Amino acid sequence: MKDFQLYAITGETFHPGRDLIEVMEEAIRGGVDIVQLRDKTSSKRDVLQKAKALRELTKKYGVPFIVNDHIDVALAVDADGIHLGQDDLPLAEARKIVGPDKIIGISTHQIEEARAAQAEGADYIGVGPIFETKSKVDVVDPVTTAYIQQVAAEITIPFVAIGGIKLHNVEQVLAAGASRICMISEIVGAADVKAVCEQFTAILERHKEEV
Ligand code: 3NM
Numbered sequence: 001m002k003d004f005q006l007y008a009i010t011g012e013t014f015h016p017g018r019d020l021i022e023v024m025e026e027a028i029r030g031g032v033d034i035v036q037l038r039d040k041t042s043s044k045r046d047v048l049q050k051a052k053a054l055r056e057l058t059k060k061y062g063v064p065f066i067v068n069d070h071i072d073v074a075l076a077v078d079a080d081g082i083h084l085g086q087d088d089l090p091l092a093e094a095r096k097i098v099g100p101d102k103i104i105g106i107s108t109h110q111i112e113e114a115r116a117a118q119a120e121g122a123d124y125i126g127v128g129p130i131f132e133t134k135s136k137v138d139v140v141d142p143v144t145t146a147y148i149q150q151v152a153a154e155i156t157i158p159f160v161a162i163g164g165i166k167l168h169n170v171e172q173v174l175a176a177g178a179s180r181i182c183m184i185s186e187i188v189g190a191a192d193v194k195a196v197c198e199q200f201t202a203i204l205e206r207h208k209e210e211v
Contacts (some may be wrong), residue, residue: 001081001123002064002101004034005204006197007160007182009068010050011038011135014189019170021053023188028061030197032187036083038068040137051077070099081105081123086113095120105163109140111150112171118157126182127151129163132175133183139163145176152177167199 008027015023023036034060037210039047047070055077058065067074071094081103084094084105094104106117107126114115117125131142142163161178166186173181190196 001158003158004160005052005180006032006200007033007034007036007162007180008197009036009038009182009184010054016054016133018024020050020132025057025061025185027197028057028063028191030194032063034066034196036066036138036182038083038184040069042063043145044070045204048073048076051079052129055079064103064111066103070079074098074102078129082106082125084150085127091117091122095121099210102121105160106153109143110123110147111154113152117153118179122157124158124180125151125155126162127159127178128161130161131164131166131169133185136163145172148173148178149178167196170200170203174203179204179208179211 015086035054037051037054047185050068051073055065064080066081066083067079069088071082074082082098083105083109090097091104092104104124105124105126106122108114108117110141114125127141127148129139130145131171133139160180160182161173165173165183167183170181187193
C-alpha cells in the first residue's frame with residue numbers, strides 16, 4: 001500500500017453545524033494523506049451516502065479512503081480498504097470478501113494482537129489508545145507509549161499510533177518510535193482544521209529528518 005503519515009478519522013460530533021466533506025477537505029489540504037469514515041450510529045443508508053461523498057473527495061486528491069467496519073459499504077463505493085476492530089469480522093473472513101487488493105487495517109491494543117494481525121496478513125495496524133480518549137466508547141485503558149516501543153521493535157508491517165494524540169503530546173509518540181499518527185478530535189474538532197494539519201505535517205517532516 002501507499003505509505004502515509006497523517007491519518008484522519010471522521011467524527012461528526014466534534015464539528016456540529018459543519019459539513020463533513022468540507023471538514024475532511026480542509027484536513028486533506030492541510031496534509032492528511034489517508035482518510036477513514038468511522039460512523040457507529042447512522043443507518044446503513046446514511047453511512048453509504050457519506051462514503052460516496054468521501055470517495056469522491058479522496059479520489060479528487062489522490063488520498064486513500066478506508067471504511068471502518070462496513071465492508072459492504074466499502075465495496076459498494078470502491079473504497080481503498082477497510083478498518084476492523086478486534087470484535088469485527090476476523091481478518092481472514094474479511095480478506096475473503098474484499099479480495100487481495102484492498103487495504104485491511106486492524107486495531108490492536110496489545111502485542112499479541114499486533115503479532116496476530118501481522119501473521120494474518122494485515123496491511124497496517126492501529127496501536128492504541130496511547131493516551132486517554134473520549135472519542136471511542138468501551139475503549140481499553142491507555143496503552144501508553146510503551147506499546148509503541150514494543151511494536152516498533154518487533155512488528156514489520158506499517159503501524160499507526162492512535163488515541164488521545166494532540167499537538168501538545170505528539171512529540172512523545174514520535175520519540176517512542178511511531179512515524180504515522182491517527183486522530184479524530186484534534187483534527188476534525190479544530191477551529192482551523194487545515195492549520196492544525198499543517199502543524200502536524202511540519203512536525204512529522206521534521207521528525208523524519210531527525211531519524
Ligand atoms: N481507536 P481521538 S482510539 C477510533 O485505540 C479509535 O484503537 C482507538 O480519537 C484505538 O484522536 C480511537 O479523538 C479514538 O482520541 C481516537
